[in-house]
Amino acid sequence: MRLRDGTDTGAAAPGGRERLFAGEYAAPFAAFTALTVLTALSGLAVVPTLPVAVRALDGLWLYPLVASAFVAAGLVGGVIGGAWSDRSGPGRPLAAGLALAVATLVVSGTAGTVWQLAAGRFLDGVAAGMIVVATNAAIAQTFPDRLRPRALALLSAAWVGPSLIGPPLAGLVVSWWSWRWVFLGLAALMVLPGLAVIASLGRLPRRDAPAGAESPGLVVALAVSVGAGLGQYALSGRSAVHLACGMAALLVLAAFVRRMVPPGTWRAAPGLPATVLLNGLASGTFFTLEAMVPLLLNLDGSVAPAVAGLAFTGSAVAWALSSWAQSRWLAGRPRHLLVAGGAVLLALATGGAAIATATGLPAWIPASALVVAAVGMGATAPTLTVLSLGHAPSGRTGYAGSAMQTSQNLGQIGILALASALLGTAVSAASAGSVARFGPALGVLVVPSLAIVILAARARSTRAS
Structure with missing residues (x-):
């Protein structure tokens, strides 16, 4: 049972099993769910709108x-x-993040230049980062260890609805009215639910960080952010400018990123460092596969766009179902084994996709691998989050969440960069055999997947769940 001060006594609630939908946990869980749906709908609806907005502002470059x-x-x-x-x-940063998210949607929706749109997207990213990390800290304060996997699984499921309706709804708004109304409409929709969420989360207890605790400075974070941005820009072309941006990104990240993650992260030291590293490897592997599949299908041309979209719908549903299943039926298993099991599925999916493209099998086979990979991530991702909260030093769940967010973003950029380099000329190739060139790019994703399997034991929980 959990005491009023947030202490977990390790006992079950009187009269039976503790539940998320009843008693003291019902209101905060409803608030977390609403927050997840709002942020998911905002993020997923905006992405397909960006190309239209940039073109309208004469800023495709x-x-x-x-x-x-x-x-x-x-x-x-x-x-x-x-x-x-x-x-x-976490109550205050959550409130500030929501307020900033609404404001940045207005900034983007009223953009008169592509630079204003870029500024709006940057500030929206700041808001999203605050919300994600503060939400994990709030979950750690609100729920005992035994309920966290189930809470995170159900919050993963809350992404399914927005993933199904967000992009098509945004497309209809753009077609019938204007791309601006996607941003402005989302801002209007977020106000009242956001106020309700803020009111609910405002009752979360205040926790003081331990004396002497240090967090990465804002200057360091800005430097790493600039390095990450340069790295992503470098992936978009092969000119001398893109190469220079790539080199600058490597230098900046090499100088500053070690201060953003726990000591020992790069050597997978047991506990939080290993958990942070595994999070970056898993996120980077899945994100890269997710980025490669639509390009592969576009080059192949044998799969209709509507059918291709089923792969992404299927992956969203598979992720949610897998997350729910592991929290319900595998809750008693050692969590590092769930991480390893999910990574095995990642390796099978990426390896199968690589073999399928290299041997000329139909394009729907590597596309279906995305669904298999999502099953693996549904087990791995929330389990790593639970482990990170368990490994966090006392009173420093925010620091652990920040490190996990850093590893997730950098893992996506780094692994995508490696796969893109191996992809070579497949982006510009239009011949029938160009799809086969995806083989090495997809095959390299097996390496981080197997690394997770090998290193999973280093993220082992040191206390009973």
Whole structure:
């Protein structure tokens, strides 16, 4: 049972099993669910709108920057949200993140230039980073260990609805009215639910960070964010400018990123460092597969766009169902084994996709691998989050969440860069055999997947769940 001060006594609730939908946990869980749906709908609806908005503002040349600004800014938001959560509790950074998210949607929706749109996307990334990290800190404060896997699984399921309705709804709004109404409409929709969420989460207890606790500075976070942005821009072309941006990104990240993650992360030291590293490897592997599949299908041409979309719908549903299943039926298993099992599925999916493309099998086979990979991520991702909260130093769940956010973003950029380099000329090739060139790019994703399997034991929980 959980005491009023947040202490977990390790006992079950009187009269039976503790539940998320009843008693003291019902209201905060409803607030977390509403928050997840709002942020998911906002993020998923905006992405397909960006190309239209950039074209309307005569800024196609700046599209890579606009597209990458959100992810890069998430590093800054994660540091702000983590430090703020540790200092004064997660309620305030959550409220600030929601308010900033609404404001940035207005900034983007009223953009008169592509630079204003880029600024809006950057600030929206800051808001998203604050919300994600502060939400994880709030979950750690609100729920005992035994309920966290189930809470995270159900919050993963809350993404399914927005993933199904967000992009097509945004497309209809763009077609019938204007791309601006996607941003402005989302801002209007978020106001009242956002106020309700803020009121509910405002009752979360304040937690003071331990004396002497240090968090990554804002200057360091900004430097890493700039490095991440340069790295993403470098992936969009092969000119001398893109090469220079890539080199600059490597230098900046090499100099500053070690201060954004726990000591020992790069050597997978047991506990939080290994958990942070595995999170980056898993996220980067799945994100890269998710980025490669639509390009592969577009080059192949044998799969209709509507059918191709089923792969992404299927992956969203598979992720949610897998997350729910592991929290319900595998809750008693050692969590590092769930991480390893999910990574095995990632390896099978990426390896199967690589073999299918290299041997000329139909394109729907590598597309279906995305669904298999999503099953693996449904087991791995929420389990790593639970492990990170368990490994976090006392009063520093915000710091742990910030490190996880950093590894997620950098893992996506780094592994995508490696796969893109191996992809070579497949982007510009239009011949029938061009799809086979995806083999090495997809095959390399097996390496981080197997690394997770090998290193999973280092993320082992040190206390009973």
